[in-house]
Amino acid sequence: MQRVVNKLLCGREMPLLLVAVLAGGGIAVAADPPVAPNFLRDVRPIFKAHCFRCHGAGSSEGEFRLDRKPLAMKGGETGRAIEPGKADLSLLVRLIEGHGPGDARMPPEGEGRGLRQKEIRLIRDWINRGAAWPDGIDDQADRLSLWSLRPIRRPQIPSVTDASWVQNPIDSFVLAQLESRQLVASPRARHRHLIRRATLDLLGLPPTPSEVDRFAEDQAAEAFERVIDRLLANPHYGERWGRHWLDLVRYADTNGYEVDGVKPLAWKYRDWVIGALNADRTYDRFVIEQLAGDEIAAASTETVLATGFHRVGPWDAERGASVQKSEVIEELYNELDDMVSTTSQVFLGLTIGCARCHDHKFDPLTARDYYSMVAVFRGLKREHKGRAELARAALPPGQLAGKDLKAQPQGYFFFEPSPTPPVTHLLNRGNPDQPGIEVTAAVPAALVERQPAFDAADKFTSRRRISLARWIMSDDNPLTRRVIVNRVWQYHFGTGLVRTANDFGVRGNLPTHPELLDWLAEWFRVEAGYSLKKLHRLIMTSRTYATSKRSHPENAGKDIENLFLSHFPVRRLEVEAIRDSMLAVSGRLNDRLYGAPMYPFIPADALRSGYNPSGVWQPFNETDANRRTIYSFLKRTLMIPFLETLDFCDTARSAERREVTTVAPQALELFNGEFVNRQSRYFADRVIAEAGNSPDSQLEHAFRLALGRSPTAFERTSLLGFLSTETRQLVVDDLKRFQRESSPNVPRQAAGKISESGLTLWLDASKGVTLDQQKHVTSWASRVGSLVASAHGTPESLLAAIGKRPAIRFDGHDWFSLSGSPVTGQAYTLMAVVTDPAAGTTGHRNVIGNWDGGKGNSTTSIFLGTTTAAKGVRSVRLTDSFALRETLSLSKPASPFLLTGVSGSNNARVFQNRRLLDQLGSALPTRKLDTGWTIGRQGTLDAEYWKGLVAELLVWNRTLSDDELSNAWQQLGAKYCVVDPLKPRLPLTVAAARRQALVQVCRVIFNLNEFVYTD
């Protein structure tokens, strides 16, 4: 449909352009009535699809060729084929109709399908009308039939009626279109919208309130230019625009498929992209380094890392490293296809991958072209040992000799083991078992008048990639710069001037503003010297970019899709910008640049569908996970649900744009999901800390932080109303709960005893402890059963340590090994009375567990311990597959508490005293039970020592019921004075209720359309 619209809209320009080009080449175009078949448009494609393979450049069966006018008109062995004006008498027609000599048909059986009636009619019609075949067209026909292959000539800047509107030449092109269509441009956007638009656009983060204020007050003409320059200089620019590039190059951190192995150090390529954009590496260098950074004269570690471009695609290691040769070969061709398709789509906007099995149906690309491109990459090799991939020393090939390669910087990229790659054959139907003619490395024939020279191999590589790269960036190639300026335009405006950014072929869209596209392409090459930052600046300082997002009422019903940009097209932000904005607004963004990937929180339910639920994801480290989303570990077989739900791109192939779907699961993710609710709490706390307790100033501050503006009167009234109603409601509801729980009518269970059923370990510091002469503990025997803990290091027994009762002190290198295993199944309960004063030092500390990396349960062990993250925040871990979202809350760092971990068949829960810190909602993954148990450190690891007291430690080899848990807590709590379990939790204070209401407001703000859309 789009194409129809474009045809209608651009109908006037395009044929004129075509005629001009043809005329320029000294070619006459037959002036047929519109219904008559046009040779170039209608007839030749049929010949090409069905006849050229046998009657073309490659071979001329029967001494007949259909790709050259003189030869076609002359005919072949069986005589003349085309009788102009007389279709019935033409051998060609008889043959395609299946009535040739001896009922011969063309194409013959087995060489492709016969022509369709429609196609035969067309050829008949064309012959009957005289078989008009423009002279001299044959060599260029393919190029001339496709707009994107025509040479770029810098178009005239059009004149416009309202010259005052124009701020730079972009505006002349845009306004000329608007004026000719009687469309009215919307007014300029207001300052606070403009700065928000530009900041989200260049950084993927919202502007701070002070940045908004400063710009709003700056009335200078060049104020907005200063904003753009400031943003372009900000290193977050590389993170935002680097992500666009990563979409295009199908970046991920693992290979996908069965093994889905980690691509070691793939992130160094990601960092190279971010760094190159921040440094404004000119686009020619940017391209050449990725394609052939190891082959350029100025090759360096950096440029070698850039060639990671080729290797970040999927790889089926099971097949690629198979002992079966056919599997290896098929996988090799899949890899080569990945390289050819990605290269041609990303840089040339051509879908040459189509030609793997047969000539491209629509574009002037043949299977021969495809395999010539395959030959370019044929020499590349993957460093791997079986199914595991290896990194390599990131040095140019010429600098490797004589160096200790292990000591060099490492990276992830292919290499050419030999300057002479294996021979490449055209594969019939893409089948490696059916090799055809041999092909050499070359550029698709239709794209060039003459093949560019390919370098000879040097001592190290075939130099085919550098040769291709040089042609890709050559001035004669019109595609590359058309494609990149269109992409940049697309990321600024949501859609490109050509809406199919990866397909500039016949099936792609025509440009809405063809002259603007060409003007930009030339400007980018000549004036900007391929500087992307200059291109951003030009686009963003245009009046077109500054147009308000509201459409002008006079345009009602016209240009509904806003193809002609009478107003700024709003669009939903990409998931990265949504997530990063929330972190920035909540105050928790960790803005560290570059480095190894981080692992956002994934709920256990989502992990469970994976092949390896327990070992697949790293424990949640909040500080690290609060880095920008581009640093997320991208695992091809397990996409992070938050990203996937919000239309993250497919990583299997080059993604030219993000889809924008609007579905209920997105609402669920953003309204109920863990991340948004957590950030809402932080956001509310930040607002209270910075704006004080007045609801009015809180709302003002929250709006300015999140949306860059004050609330409207309507919003203020609604929100103040909500805050007071919600606060009152929360207080009332919680008071009701308190009264209910305090009511004497509620039967209070008398505290039962600690259940000894299934109790396999009961260490009590007041019993069973033996000391050596230095008063250090040597062993600690269980009150039940026969397990004994033997001491290592110098743990001490303190007499009145917790609640005036004895406890064992662990000072950071003390630990015990247990004489046997207290747990034999997947259901167990761990309970300890401890202090954990080591809040100031970050890291893990472990009370009890059976971790043993040597026996392979580094991710399948049981343990219970605490963790201190940045700012002294403490949380708990119950095994490494359950990192809690809630943190410990203690009045003093050294306050004693009861720590309980419960594993059951359909849930796992962790409690501090009586407070449920978190629950998994499903069983923990299966744990390994055949390793030794330790107390006070992480199993066999010489690390994660407990630093504090342990007064009592109990392990049940089963899941305790809630009543049993309650009894145990009550007994231990009373004994050590840590909890008073009989008192119901006190009702919410008004201040606490106010905070909770504000959290809801913050959650609502994060869900506003305005928050997740461009301004």
Place this chain on the structure above:
Amino acid sequence: MSLAPTGFVPNEAPCGNTRRECLWQWGGGFAALPLVDLMTREADAAGGSAARSSQQSPHFPSTVKQVVFFFLNGGPSQVDTFDHKPALEKYRGKSFDGGLQIGSNGRAIGKLAPSVFPFRPYGDSGLLVSSLFPHVGQFADDLCVINSMYAETPTHSPGILQMNSGSIVLGRPSLGSWLGYGLGNLNENLPSYVVMTDHRGGPRGGAGAWSSGFMPARYQGTLFRSQGAPVLNLKRPEGIGAGTQRRSLDLLNQLNQQNLELRGGNSELAARIASYELAYRMQTEATEAVDIDSESASIQKMYGLEDKRTEYFGRQCLLTRRLLERGVRFVQLYSGGGADSWDAHDDVPDNHGRHAFEIDQPIAALMADLKRQGMWDQTLLIWGGEFGRTPTSEGVGKPGRDHNHFGFSMWLAGGGVKGGQRIGATDETGFQAVERRLHVSDLHATILHLLGLDHHHLTFLHEGLDQRLTGVQPRKVIPEVLA
């Protein structure tokens, strides 16, 4: 031709792509339609048509609306299930000499070994079924067993991809995605394509198996759990009461509405507002759908919920019936997962014995239930894995079998399917499909056909090609399958 929006919210062009591509999808390209028609549709669609039905039309009428795919993850052995090979007795202990590369990755090759599971005829058709599936055997006259399937790889992950998406290469939409794209949703409050994995873990290659590939993400499979909250984030966040949730949602709607009016309306923003209400309704509907406890004790017993071994798959089958009743288009159930799948390299009798026991009764219960509820004719059932297994044992003296993609069995049943028959055959050892060889994509073409879709014309434009589920090679509907 109907161009109705699909999915939860009709906010974009009918097939989730540009309208131009949409027209390509229906075969003829835009040239096939009068221009006037195009222009009205354009205005119509662009004008925001929230009231349209969300169901797209098939290419031709069909009674079959819904699909259940029992995916025996890891590869079930054909000679132990539905492909009886008495000749294996006489070859017992002999080497296989078929000139084909056996097995998956250079593992040791053992000798030909007959099945330890006796076969017997069932029903009027006398279809032979092994003792692994006595309950399913009761429905022999409904089964259309294809004994001559073949695939392109003996490796799990690409094999699973191929069985789901037609291609061994990552990045292509799966069968469920194609159905959602071609036929739309029957119930907007539930996902159209539901996947339930085994409690021991998912298939190798993970989410690639239910990916929508190059189609928009809304067409991908949604993972459902048969206990607790079925879908991620369906429950209110911990500590937020029902009243607070509703009041916050109302506040959000109020602010968004106000903002929308200021902006003079925008169909995409309006759709986003609507999506929150849909999500709210989904909380109710999906939670209610998984409420298996509301089923009678006799039904629960029929599905095997009383036996620990059949309980898990039984719950999933019962949940499947409840989802089908509520209009879910495609349900895929994985049997076996993580480290315990049907991949019986070491011990077929133990492995297949356990896994078949887990699913036999629940599958038969679902079949009986669908008939009882009058849903049989509108439901297509598919049974099979990514490939089969060798008739040889693996290694020496081990009762396991290796991967085998040269020949394996699958069965279809339900609406539009001619039951009580076997199609094609493997050689006398059961190793290679020799008679009526049928490629995975032939099966896909047939499945689409049964649902009223022509696999040639169900296309999606991507990378310059009209992509099809059945790929570029010529594939055909299997006419014998059709009733």
